[in-house]
Amino acid sequence: MDPHDATGRLATRSRPTGPRTIRPGRLAAALAALAVTATVAGCGADAARTTPPPPVAVPAAPGAPADPAALTARDLDAWLDGLLPAALDRTGIAGATVAVVRDGRILTARGYGHADTGTGAGGSAVPVDPERHLFRVGSVSKLLTATAVLQLVESGAVDLDADVQSYLDFTLPRKYDRPVTLRHLLTHTAGFEERIAGLIGPEGSRTDLRRAMVTDPPEQIYRPGTVPAYSNYGNGLAGYVVERVTGTRFEDYVARNVLARAGMTSSTFDQPLPGPLRDRMAKGYDTASAPAQPFEIVNPAPAGALTAPATDMARFMLAQLGEPMGGQPLLNRATLALMQRPALDAASLGTLADGRRMNLGFFDETRNGRRILGHGGDTQFFHSELQIYPEERAGIFVALNGNGHGALDSHRLRQAVVTGFADRYFPPVTDRPAGTVDAPTRAEHAALAAGTYASSRAMASTFLAVTGLADQTRVSARPDGRLLFEPGPLSDSPAAYEEIAPWVWREVGGQRVVSMRVADGRVEAIGMESAFALLPVPPARSLGVAVPVLAASTVVLVLALSVWPVGVVRRRRLGRAPRDRAGRIARVSTRVAVAATVLALAGWVLSLVTVMGLRDVPDAALRTVQVLQLVGLLGVLPAAVRLVDDVRRRAGWHRAVGSCLVLLALAGTGWFAVEFMLLAPSVSY
Numbered sequence: 001m002d003p004h005d006a007t008g009r010l011a012t013r014s015r016p017t018g019p020r021t022i023r024p025g026r027l028a029a030a031l032a033a034l035a036v037t038a039t040v041a042g043c044g045a046d047a048a049r050t051t052p053p054p055p056v057a058v059p060a061a062p063g064a065p066a067d068p069a070a071l072t073a074r075d076l077d078a079w080l081d082g083l084l085p086a087a088l089d090r091t092g093i094a095g096a097t098v099a100v101v102r103d104g105r106i107l108t109a110r111g112y113g114h115a116d117t118g119t120g121a122g123g124s125a126v127p128v129d130p131e132r133h134l135f136r137v138g139s140v141s142k143l144l145t146a147t148a149v150l151q152l153v154e155s156g157a158v159d160l161d162a163d164v165q166s167y168l169d170f171t172l173p174r175k176y177d178r179p180v181t182l183r184h185l186l187t188h189t190a191g192f193e194e195r196i197a198g199l200i201g202p203e204g205s206r207t208d209l210r211r212a213m214v215t216d217p218p219e220q221i222y223r224p225g226t227v228p229a230y231s232n233y234g235n236g237l238a239g240y241v242v243e244r245v246t247g248t249r250f251e252d253y254v255a256r257n258v259l260a261r262a263g264m265t266s267s268t269f270d271q272p273l274p275g276p277l278r279d280r281m282a283k284g285y286d287t288a289s290a291p292a293q294p295f296e297i298v299n300p301a302p303a304g305a306l307t308a309p310a311t312d313m314a315r316f317m318l319a320q321l322g323e324p325m326g327g328q329p330l331l332n333r334a335t336l337a338l339m340q341r342p343a344l345d346a347a348s349l350g351t352l353a354d355g356r357r358m359n360l361g362f363f364d365e366t367r368n369g370r371r372i373l374g375h376g377g378d379t380q381f382f383h384s385e386l387q388i389y390p391e392e393r394a395g396i397f398v399a400l401n402g403n404g405h406g407a408l409d410s411h412r413l414r415q416a417v418v419t420g421f422a423d424r425y426f427p428p429v430t431d432r433p434a435g436t437v438d439a440p441t442r443a444e445h446a447a448l449a450a451g452t453y454a455s456s457r458a459m460a461s462t463f464l465a466v467t468g469l470a471d472q473t474r475v476s477a478r479p480d481g482r483l484l485f486e487p488g489p490l491s492d493s494p495a496a497y498e499e500i501a502p503w504v505w506r507e508v509g510g511q512r513v514v515s516m517r518v519a520d521g522r523v524e525a526i527g528m529e530s531a532f533a534l535l536p537v538p539p540a541r542s543l544g545v546a547v548p549v550l551a552a553s554t555v556v557l558v559l560a561l562s563v564w565p566v567g568v569v570r571r572r573r574l575g576r577a578p579r580d581r582a583g584r585i586a587r588v589s590t591r592v593a594v595a596a597t598v599l600a601l602a603g604w605v606l607s608l609v610t611v612m613g614l615r616d617v618p619d620a621a622l623r624t625v626q627v628l629q630l631v632g633l634l635g636v637l638p639a640a641v642r643l644v645d646d647v648r649r650r651a652g653w654h655r656a657v658g659s660c661l662v663l664l665a666l667a668g669t670g671w672f673a674v675e676f677m678l679l680a681p682s683v684s685y
Contacts, residue, residue, distance in 0.1 A: 071394070071425040073108050076100055079424060080417075084112040087413050091404035092287040095128040097135055098417065099314035102394045104323050106314045115282035115401065119291055128401075130310040133282040134266065134273070135399040136296065137313065137384045138377025141269070141306035142235045144258050144316070146186050146339065146361025147330060148242045148250075151257060154335045157245050158182060160360075167241045170213070175220040184224045185231075185238040187343045187358035188531040191222035192231045193460045197685050199232065200380055200614050203294035207271055209250055212300040213240050216684040219461040225348040228358065229456040230531045232303040239302025250302055263315040263325035267308035271297050281307065284381030285402040296379050304377060310397055317388050317395035340373055340390055351503045352527035355515025363530040367419065367511055368428040376414065380614065383410040385418050389426065396421050408492060435500040442481030442499045449516060449523055450477045452542045453534035456525070463604070463622070464611065464685050465677040472543050473534055475526075482508065489514060489528040540675060553668030554601055556661050557594050583649070586641040590662060593635020597669050600628035604678065611685055622683040629678055633670035639663040 084096050095113030099106060111128030118125035152158040158167065163179035165172055172180060176191065184190040195218045201207075218233050243250040251269040259267050268274060272295060273281060283292035298305040308316075319330040320340075331339065342357040342364070349357070356364040362373035365387060374387035381403060388395035398417045400410050437445070453473045459465055474486045478496070483505055488495025489512060497505035503516045515527045526534040539545060603625035607617045643659040645651075673679050 071102055071107070076108050076425075077110065079420075080108075080110050080112075083416065083420065084110075087416065088113045088288070091406070091409040091413060092289065092402070093400050093404045093409060093413065094285040094288040094402035095282065096398060096400050096413075097128050097130045097133065097282075097310040098399075099130060099310040099317075099397045100395070100421070101314050101317050101321070102392075104318065104321075104393065106311065106318070109311050109314060111310075113288070113401075116292070117283075117285065117288055119289065128282065132280055132309065134277060134280050134307045134309050135282050135384065135401060136284070136298075136304075136377075136379045136382035137306050137308055137386075137399060138298075138304045138379050138382060139232075140313075140375050140377040140384050140386050141298075141302065141304045142377075143320075143361050143375050143386070144254060144269075144306060145235055145239045145242070145302040147258050147320075148254055149182055149186060149238050150331055150335050150339050150360060152242065152245055153182075153338075154331060158241065164237065164241060167244050169210075169244065172237075173217055173220065176223045178224045180220075180224050182238060182241065183343055183360070185234045185241075186360045188228055188230045188234060189222075189225050189344065189348070189358075190231060190234045190237075191220045191224050191227065191229065192218045192233050193221045193229075194218065194231070194457050195233055195459070195685065196464070196611060196614065197616065198299050201297040201299060203272070203297065205297040205299070207297060207299045207301055207305075209236065209240050209243060209300055209302070213237055216682075221458070221460050222456070225344060226350075227456050227525060227535070228349075228352070228527060228531045228533050229458070231457075232300065235303040236300025239300065242302075251305075258330065259312075261326040261328050261330050262312075262319040264308060264312035267306060267312045269301050269305045269307075271295075271301065271305055273307060277307070280309075282401045284379070286381065287405060288402060293381050296381070298379060304379065310399065313386060313397040313399075314395070317386065317397060320388055321390065321393055321395065349527070350517040350519075350524075352515050352517045352525060352533070354501065354504050355513050355527045356530050358530040367422045368426055369430050370422070370426050372422065374418070378410075383414060385414040387418050387422075392426060394426070433500065435498060437499045437502060439481055441502075443477070445499055445503065445516075446477035446481050446483050448518065448521070449475050449483055449526070451475055451523070452537040452539075452544075453526060454537050454541075456533040456535050458535075459685070461677065462680050462682055462685050463607070463676070463678050465680075466604070466608065467612070468537075468541070469543050469546060469676075472537060475534075488512075489532075489534070546672060546675070549668045550672045553665040553672070554598070556665035557598055557669070560658070560662050560665075561591075561594055561598055583642070583645045586638040586645060589638035590635055590642050590666075593632050593639065593666055594662065596628040597632030597635070597666060600625050600632055600673075600678075601669070603628065617685075619683050626679055626683070629669075629673050632666060633673060633679070636663065636666050636670060639666050 080098055084098070088096060093113065094117050095111070095115055097111050099109040101107060109130035111130040111133065113128055114125050115128045115133040116123065116126040149158065153160055160183045161181050164181055164185065165179065174180065180190045198212065213236060222229060239250045242253055246253050254269055266277065266280070268277060281295065284296070285292060315325045319325045320336065322333060322336060339360045340362060341359060343360045344353065344357055346353040356366065358364070359373060361375070363375055365372040365374040370389060371391060372387050372389055374385065377384045382399065382401055384397070384399035386395070386397045396418055398414055400413065402410070404410055453475060454468050455471050458468055476484045478484055481499065483497045484494060485497065486494045495510070496508040497514060498508055500506045503518065505514050517524045517527070523536055528534065607622060607625060610617050639659070639662055643656065643663050646656045646659045
């Protein structure tokens with residue numbers, strides 16, 4: 001599940017996980033701006049069920065051995081032991097579990113840190129056991145959902161390219177006339193906006209897959225097949241098709257036809273966990289010194305509800321590599337090949353297809369010239385990463401049961417494991433190809449790309465559209481024809497990219513790749529990481545315009561609200577005669593509008609913080625904030641009357657300037673409310 005990669009700490013990356021997608025620092029900055037303008041231990045290094053080898057000097061990142069043949073259990077265990085215990089201690093993450101497969105067998109399964117830190121009353125620390133302890137794998141669950149769909153494709157029960165409406169018992173809302181297909185759902189190109197409500201519920205919450213699909217579905221904001229936009233709803237819908245076509249509850253179908261056939265005997269999509277598995281569940285933590293958190297209820301289940309030990313995830317990787325793990329193959333070889341190759345081409349994606357594309361469930365995570373397929377996952381307190389190497393018949397899975405001290409700690413640690421594994425055991429097979437684009441063309445393309453962009457994984461039709469301010473990327477053209485992304489894709493720091501083929505850029509000094517689609521002389525989208533794209537932001541919605549307007553407007557309103565009582569007292573002391581009735585009505589109405597606007601902005605900040613923390617906000621509360629915002633917007637009329645009255649009465653330049661500023665401030669906050677959907681008819685999220 002990637003609330004998404006959708007919440008502050010969870011969206012540490014723009015991909016499943018979820019990304020990733022609101023970057024924590026930028027969301028905090030945006031909310032802080034709104035708030036100011038509106039109101040002003042450690043964990044152990046125990047390796048469960050293993051005996052660490054003698055101490056050796058092992059690099060924690062790329063380094064010898066550089067020969068893939070050197071991928072042995074002994075060398076791998078030594079490398080992991082040199083990396084993870086220190087990393088857990090440094091980041092404050094409670095524990096980690098890792099499994100690696102190679103050539104049809106589990107090469108190693110390791111546990112580090114603690115499944116239970118013992119911070120509860122009278123508790124004792126329990127080291128992570130990679131075979132016994134279960135971890136939530138978040139959006140890695142989507143790979144099993146895709147596998148279930150492909151089983152039905154293989155049997156002829158469903159068609160990847162048929163209108164998904166033919167498999168549903170409710171009408172799927174659509175904005176475009178092009179059908180939504182299972183291919184679209186599994187490649188995150190069905191065009192749905194993001195939604196957060198109900199994504200992760202407290203322990204004891206009830207789940208109902210049909211209800212999650214039918215109740216307040218997200219709007220379709222992109223034409224199907226054209227824009228990669230990661231969608232938990234879309235994957236949940238694919239799971240519901242499995243349920244509808246088979247006549248079996250999704251969790252039960254997957255248990256019998258995916259988990260059992262992969263030999264995953266200790267894994268389940270059920271929430272809460274079945275009795276025999278409950279005592280094996282690793283606890284989730286914010287930091288290793290913090291209290292354990294309750295079991296999370298993920299909804300929709302197909303998008304992120306799987307609970308599994310590392311050894312079962314190793315069996316799933318082996319099954320995806322074609323090994324018969326549970327007696328019956330997970331998929332036949334032709335269907336495995338179908339699942340593991342790019343699922344959309346230029347006919348749908350245009351030149352975005354020249355970059356990395358989604359397979360049917362898997363992300364293309366190619367590194368060092370080797371084809372790597374993977375998926376990441378996040379819940380509030382668990383974080384995971386899975387990658388398989390089809391040609392090398394290898395795979396790695398890592399999961400963490402804590403967030404760590406920093407917002408990006410869990411993401412960086414997972415990446416250190418999987419990229420370090422790739423660089424250490426599967427180094428580059430060829431030299432990096434040189435670019436084929438001449439200098440004048442590079443400069444022309446770079447100039448065309450310059451601008452402000454936001455993630456396609458967006459919330460566009462409701463008040464959460466304002467969160468897009470926290471997820472904007474500035475792209476600028478450098479004199480050498482390179483592009484500078486600020487921040488870089490899937491990063492919190494700038495990154496430079498050079499064009500290596502027409503409309504394809506590679507990270508300078510790195511391996512990430514972005515592609516660009518251009519039509520009628522303008523950039524339509526910049527594709528990155530298979531299921532995400534950057535889309536141009538209209539100038540009015542850019543961070544550099546919207547936030548200054550809101551900040552300046554709100555400062556004026558807060559100052560006016562604080563100054564007016566002083567003015568009233570002063571007038572009474574001086575014994576000045578009251579103004580005519582018309583002037584008083586306009587003046588009082590303006591003050592009411594100003595107060596309502598300030599209260600509304602404070603209400604929006606509180607609502608956003610609550611929602612992004614995956615807690616519900618009552619509809620009545622949101623409607624109340626909307627009413628206050630509407631009163632503020634309508635206050636533009638009496639504010640204009642007041643300004644005219646001050647000019648007509650020659651009340652003095654200072655009073656006229658004050659009235660003018662209040663009018664502009666009410667207009668500014670009103671524009672912001674309309675532009676960012678704060679007054680949208682729907683308060684769903």
